[in-house]
Amino acid sequence: MADxxxxxxxxxxxxxxxxxxxxxxxxxxxxxxxxxxxDDLVGALSRAVNEMIASLGDAERxxxxxxxxxxxxxxxxxxxxxxxxxxxxxxxEIWEGVLGLPVVGMVDTRRSVEMTxxxxxxxxxxxxxxxxxxxxxxxxxxxxxxxxxxxMTKAVRLLGARCVLSGIHPDIAQTIVHMGxxxxxxxxxxxxxxxxxxxxxxxxx
Amino acid sequence: xxxxxxxxxxxxxxxxVARAVIRGxxxxxxxxxxEVQSLEIVASELxxxxxxxxxxxxxxxxxxxxxxxxxxxxxxSGPWFHDLAVALRDGCDDRGPIDPQSIRxxxxxxxxxxxxxxxxxxxxxxxxxxxxxxxxxRRGTNGPTTTGKGxxx
Numbered sequence: 001m002a003d004x005x006x007x008x009x010x011x012x013x014x015x016x017x018x019x020x021x022x023x024x025x026x027x028x029x030x031x032x033x034x035x036x037x038x039d040d041l042v043g044a045l046s047r048a049v050n051e052m053i054a055s056l057g058d059a060e061r062x063x064x065x066x067x068x069x070x071x072x073x074x075x076x077x078x079x080x081x082x083x084x085x086x087x088x089x090x091x092x093e094i095w096e097g098v099l100g101l102p103v104v105g106m107v108d109t110r111r112s113v114e115m116t117x118x119x120x121x122x123x124x125x126x127x128x129x130x131x132x133x134x135x136x137x138x139x140x141x142x143x144x145x146x147x148x149x150x151x152m153t154k155a156v157r158l159l160g161a162r163c164v165l166s167g168i169h170p171d172i173a174q175t176i177v178h179m180g181x182x183x184x185x186x187x188x189x190x191x192x193x194x195x196x197x198x199x200x201x202x203x204x205x
Numbered sequence: 206x207x208x209x210x211x212x213x214x215x216x217x218x219x220x221x222v223a224r225a226v227i228r229g230x231x232x233x234x235x236x237x238x239x240e241v242q243s244l245e246i247v248a249s250e251l252x253x254x255x256x257x258x259x260x261x262x263x264x265x266x267x268x269x270x271x272x273x274x275x276x277x278x279x280x281x282s283g284p285w286f287h288d289l290a291v292a293l294r295d296g297c298d299d300r301g302p303i304d305p306q307s308i309r310x311x312x313x314x315x316x317x318x319x320x321x322x323x324x325x326x327x328x329x330x331x332x333x334x335x336x337x338x339x340x341x342x343r344r345g346t347n348g349p350t351t352t353g354k355g356x357x358x
Contacts (some may be wrong), residue, residue, distance in 0.1 A: 081217050089218050106224070108249040109316045113308060141238040141245060142323055144295045144316030171239070 004042065012042055015048050028057030050116075089115050091122045097129040098199065100192065104137035112145045116152040120159065128161045133194040136167030146175050150186060164188060168197040209267035209278070215260075231275055234268045236345045237249065237341050243324045244275055244343050251339060252280040257313065259283025272328070274344035276333040282336035289330060293309035295319045 004012070016031050022030035031050050036043030037167070089111070094100045101119055123131060135141075135151065149165075156163035164187040168176070176186070189195035210230065212223040227248045231241035233248040240251035248264060262281025267274060286292050296315045303315040322328045325341040 039210050077218060081221075084221060106245045106249065108246045108253070109314050109320060110249070110253050110312050111312060117309060139243075140242040140246065140324070142316065142320035143315065143321055146316055147295075148316070 012046065016046060019049060019053060023053045023056055026051055026060075028060060068165065089118055091119060093126065093128075094132075094196070097127070098196070099123065099128045099131045101127070101133045102137070102192070103133065103135045107135075107138055107141055107145055107149075109142070109145055109148065112148040112152070114156065116148065119152060120155055123156055123159050123161050130199045131156050131161050131163040132166055132189075132192055133163065134166045134195075135169070135172070136192070136194045139169050139171065140171050141175065143175055144178060146172065147179065150176075150187065153186065162187065162199075164195050164198075166190065166192045206208060209265040209276075212264045212266065213357065214255045214262050214264060214279075214281075216250045216256070218337060220249060220256070222254050223317070224249055227264075227266055227275070227277070230266050234272060234345070236275070240343065240345055244277070247321050247324050247341060248277055250321050251277065251341075253313070254317055255279060255281045257311065262336070269342065269344075274342055276340065276342045278341075279339045280333070280336065285332045285337055286330065293322055294319050 012032075012034070019030040019032045022028075030053065034043050034045065036133040038044055038047060062068060082189075090102065092100045092102075103115070107115075107199060110169070119131065119133075122128070126203035131153075133149070135149075152162040153165065165190040168188055210226060213219060214223060214228055219266055220345070224245050227244055228241055231324070235316040236244070243309070248287045250264075252264060255264075258280035262279065262283070265278040267276050268274075289299070291297050291301060294315075296302055302314075310315055321339075321341060325343045326342075327342045329340045331338045331340065
């Protein structure tokens with residue numbers, strides 16, 4: 001150990017403490033400067049402190065990078081989920097004031113809730129006058145879901161637009177009749193084309 | 206019976222995946238498109254229930270030994286049904302009617318479990334030491350073929 005006087009030793013130790021305090025508060029750039037050789041205990045300690053701070057810095061950078069990658073991936077998944085949901089319930093403005101909601105795939109209770117929410121928001125935002133919900137692609141719907149669908153058409157009407165269903169599968173037609181709904185409550189058309197035709201005819205009249 | 210396929214349900218993406226897998230299993234078993242669609246609805250309702258009430262769990266899908274239908278088992282570590290009869294009632298969760306105001310928030314109308322019962326031919330709930338297991342079977346043909354004409358509670 002080099003012959004250091006007490007003041008010098010105190011100075012060197014406080015330098016190390018400052019560097020360690022910096023590292024503890026997240027700044028890994030601080031280094032202890034030393035002119036002492038490695039075989040000197042104080043010199044070796046200074047270098048050890050520097051190495052430790054350097055590897056802490058590396059670890060921290062690596063952690064930040066991994067977290068960033070993970071967040072990016074989670075963001076992508078989130079975006080894909082939203083995209084899939086949007087894709088499965090596209091609401092298209094066919095004509096000014098006329099919305100089309102082609103439903104394909106499968107409708108469960110959750111999807112019926114999401115569709116209702118999305119449709120009401122769009123009808124409200126665009127001040128739509130006529131909405132066709134086309135369910136040609138749907139073979140099966142549970143009674144409770146059908147019920148929610150019919151409530152959706154009524155809610156659209158409350159917003160000042162007309163809402164009709166088209167492309168009802170025979171089995172779903174039976175379900176609706178079994179539910180004891182009167183047809184006055186529900187406007188239906190055989191096809192999307194028929195529904196649009198009826199609106200156009202009405203406008204011309 | 207073929208070895209059941211185990212589908213973990215931990216998030217919304219898993220529901221989509223499970224649905225796609227079950228669609229494949231149903232088609233491979235030679236079921237009609239409407240049967241496959243019914244199965245998809247059943248799987249979807251069971252999976253959303255897992256996410257809503259237990260955070261995570263799994264679906265097991267298998268083809269019946271005679272090939273006549275598909276069995277789905279939904280296992281989760283969530284609480285038992287407080288009252289199954291009430292949970293099966295439309296517009297209710299397992300404690301009673303749900304508030305219409307809460308439909309948007311919960312994204313449910315309290316009809317999922319009822320739909321599962323109506324769209325399947327057997328429905329059984331087993332309480333586990335930690336969690337529960339719902340086992341359902343949907344047969345291909347000669348069963349209740351239309352919505353609303355199936356079994357009602």
